[in-house]
Amino acid sequence: MGMEGLCGSGYEPGGVAVGDWNGDGAADIAASYPKYGAVILCAGDGEGGFTKIGEAAVGRGAAFLAFGRLGGADGGPAEPFLAVVNPSFDRIDLLFAAEGDSLAPRYPFFPTGGDPADVAVGYLDEEERIPFIATANRETEDATLVVWDGEAFRTDTLAVAGPGRPNPYPSAIAAGDLDGDGRRDDLLVAARKYDLVYTFTGDEDGRMERRFDEVRTGRAPSAVAIGSLGGGVPYFIVTSGLDRGATFFRHDPESRFGFRRFADIGGGRRPVAADILGVGETGVSYFAMVERRTERWVIHLVDGEGEVQLLEQMRDIDKRLHDGKLGFLRDGERPFIVTAGERLVLYPLFVIEEGRMH
Ligand SMILES: [Ca+2]
Ligand SMILES: [Ca+2]
Numbered sequence: 457m458g459m460e461g462l463c464g465s466g467y468e469p470g471g472v473a474v475g476d477w478n479g480d481g482a483a484d485i486a487a488s489y490p491k492y493g494a495v496i497l498c499a500g501d502g503e504g505g506f507t508k509i510g511e512a513a514v515g516r517g518a519a520f521l522a523f524g525r526l527g528g529a530d531g532g533p534a535e536p537f538l539a540v541v542n543p544s545f546d547r548i549d550l551l552f553a554a555e556g557d558s559l560a561p562r563y564p565f566f567p568t569g570g571d572p573a574d575v576a577v578g579y580l581d582e583e584e585r586i587p588f589i590a591t592a593n594r595e596t597e598d599a600t601l602v603v604w605d606g607e608a609f610r611t612d613t614l615a616v617a618g619p620g621r622p623n624p625y626p627s628a629i630a631a632g633d634l635d636g637d638g639r640r641d642d643l644l645v646a647a648r649k650y651d652l653v654y655t656f657t658g659d660e661d662g663r664m665e666r667r668f669d670e671v672r673t674g675r676a677p678s679a680v681a682i683g684s685l686g687g688g689v690p691y692f693i694v695t696s697g698l699d700r701g702a703t704f705f706r707h708d709p710e711s712r713f714g715f716r717r718f719a720d721i722g723g724g725r726r727p728v729a730a731d732i733l734g735v736g737e738t739g740v741s742y743f744a745m746v747e748r749r750t751e752r753w754v755i756h757l758v759d760g761e762g763e764v765q766l767l768e769q770m771r772d773i774d775k776r777l778h779d780g781k782l783g784f785l786r787d788g789e790r791p792f793i794v795t796a797g798e799r800l801v802l803y804p805l806f807v808i809e810e811g812r813m814h
Pocket of ligand 2: 632633634635636637638639640641642
């Protein structure tokens with residue numbers, strides 16, 4: 457692994473995640489390296505500098521990853537972990553801080569269904585101390601849930617196929633709050649074969665219920681992300697792997713789908729990744745799409761009413777662009793996108809505020 461890229465992150469990252477590992481309010485970044493079977497963790501200083509603080513060997517093929525937190529049994533502080541999904545071996549590893557600067561699994565790995573394509577972390581409680589990890593599995597056409605039950609993690613399988621819809625080819629998954637109850641305990645799963653997404657709502661035990669009817673998307677949905685508008689109104693965005701751009705759905709209790717198609721978001725060809733980042737409790741959020749074909753990222757601002765405006769874009773940045781995540785350098789300040797292509801690259805954003813750039 458070369459020492460090029462963000463915090464000596466090397467070539468050919470498979471996936472990238474943004475979170476606050478050490479709880480200091482500054483964004484930290486993790487990346488996977490499928491070729492080398494490695495995961496690295498870099499701590500941010502809140503000013504755009506990143507230092508590697510951890511590394512783990514997790515087996516070749518490790519690709520998708522996400523930050524999570526696990527609350528202590530005695531009400532102690534929540535501990536950070538990284539959920540790492542390996543489609544070569546159909547497994548999830550949960551990495552925790554270990555001695556020195558290392559990261560290590562605390563539990564044996566958790567088997568997923570066949571060929572997991574994405575990962576999401578949600579929480580059963582409002583305080584976000586009781587996590588679950590979910591994958592969408594292309595080969596077995598289901599989703600895997602690894603749920604903390606207060607004492608141990610258990611593994612459940614969630615059927616994705618709807619009535620009369622065999623072999624849906626679930627290819628993307630997001631966790632968030634789809635029913636507006638304040639808990640990020642719900643799941644959105646893209647069924648690529650049928651140009652649909654399925655919504656599931658979680659209960660306090662982590663059981664998922666198919667909640668709303670299927671929702672039709674653009675062709676071959678490739679990535680999904682969940683956000684919330686002013687007043688906590690849920691929305692989600694689904695990118696199309698064959699068409700241009702993405703489709704925006706907002707919660708509508710009057711609709712039998714639970715969500716209403718609200719807007720089309722223009723973009724270039726074939727986005728492959730998407731992310732939403734909320735700006736505190738304002739109801740304002742950023743939405744990012746990453747496009748491999750045009751080697752481009754594009755970021756929209758979503759206001760509290762759900763109006764979408766193009767904010768920034770940059771093209772011809774990386775031939776192998778395939779993932780990207782949004783973050784703030786420091787709690788709610790100085791947004792950025794970090795992309796995974798040939799290398800990891802971080803782009804700070806300019807933000808339009810009160811009619812001017814700053
Ligand atoms: Ca941090
Ligand atoms: Ca919820």
